[in-house]
Amino acid sequence: MMASALLAGSALALSACVASLAVGAAGMAARGVAGTPTNNEQAHPAAATDCSTRASHYGKVSIIDVEQRSPSKIVVWGTADDGKQRRSFECSYGTKITGFKLRPIASPR
Incomplete structure (x- = not known):
């Protein structure tokens, strides 16, 4: 019983971590498409x-x-x-x- 509760909690934390990584990757991709501004x-x-x-x-x-x-x-x-x-x-x-x-x-x- 305790092991399944621990497993469920770990899965929830892991899914939040994966979502955070996906958001970070999307942000980096958007910045990459925009390009680096030319320093003037x-x-x-x-x-x-x-x-x-x-x-x-x-x-x-x-x-x-x-x-x-x-x-x-x-x-x-x-x-x-x-x-x-x-x-x-x-x-x-x-x-x-x-x-x-x-x-x-x-x-x-």
């Missing part, structure tokens, strides 16, 4: 230049920061000032500009 850390100067060029349509550009967010994503922050209005921008960059947000900066009162 060397692209900081190109990101800053391209994002500055894009922002220059809105005035004189000042870069505030360039940050490596992930192996394949660089974010550039800065301001553009045309003398009438000052705006901030956030520019996402992979191997080219993938996103650009422009926001007005409220003038001091």
Whole structure:
């Protein structure tokens, strides 16, 4: 009686372990299909230049920061000032500009 209860408990624990292994294998397969992102850390100067060029349509550009967010994503922050209005921008960059947000900066009162 005791042996069958022990066997049943072991089978239950083993089935949970097998399920966990299956989930882990599925996750690894999904990551493998997605591939490893290309590291673009060397692209900081190109990101800053391209994002500055894009922002220059809105005035004189000042870069505030360039940050490596992930192996394949660089974010550039800065301001553009045309003398009438000052705006901030956030520019996402992979191997080219993938996103650009422009926001007005409220003038001091």
